[in-house]
Amino acid sequence: MADLKKSYVTINNRQIRVLPERAGYYPADDMPLYLQKLEERNKPKERESRKDLVQGMVVVALEGEFAAKRVVFLKQVDGFRALCCGPEPINKVPFFLIDERFLLKTSTVLDLKVDCENVDINSVFECNKDLEITSNKTSNMVKIEEEVLKSVKKVKFMRCYLETLFNINENDGKVPTTF
Structure with missing residues (x-):
């Protein structure tokens, strides 16, 4: 054969x-x-940056060190990453970078008029790396954080909202079967 x-x-x-x-x-x-x-x-599709994120929007981080924390979105960075801030005095979240996919937007938007162009991206904590968090705040970061804190103080109960962790109860979204 x-x-x-x-x-x-x-x-x-x-x-x-x-x-x-x-x-x-x-x-x-x-x-x-x-x-x-x-x-x-089967060829990989090109990824587009998110257009629904607005500066000052309160988002929920879904990945990394700060998973389930509510943070303030500041700007989009190249490489499909987003610059976010806690602010640190409220929920102990410093400036950090996270992939846009892992941000859950909320309907809450703070009134921020901050220029984030001068922030040194290399000194910002990368969320997906296992590094120790160090606070290397530059003067620009301190100014931005102060503006965020001022806008948080303007909205009633915003500080408490940012402090609480995001949680989905098992009964949320379900129709009750017993009355």
Whole structure:
């Protein structure tokens, strides 16, 4: 019995076996079209930055050191990251960077008129790394934090809202079955 050499086509790290013609199978006419559709369907999609985040919006961090904490969104940074601040005197969250995907927006927006362009991103704590948190606040960060604290004081119960952790009870969103 003749040993037929098996040949494979690799598409997006997947190997698809191609049968030789002498095996008794005839190639389908639409096979190249199928492979093209398969390659198109499995190619990674480009990621877009979020447009729904506004400066001063209270968001919930869903990942990292500050998971379930309510923080104030300040600005978007390159690499699909977001600069957020606690502020530290209220909920002990310093300036940190987090991926935009892990921010849950709320309907609460603080009235902030702060210029965050002068913040040195290299000195800000990266949320997904296991580093020790050190407070290397620059003068710009101190000014921004003071403005955030002023806007928090303007809204009644905002300090208490930022201090509490985000929590979803098991009964939230469900219709009660017993009355």
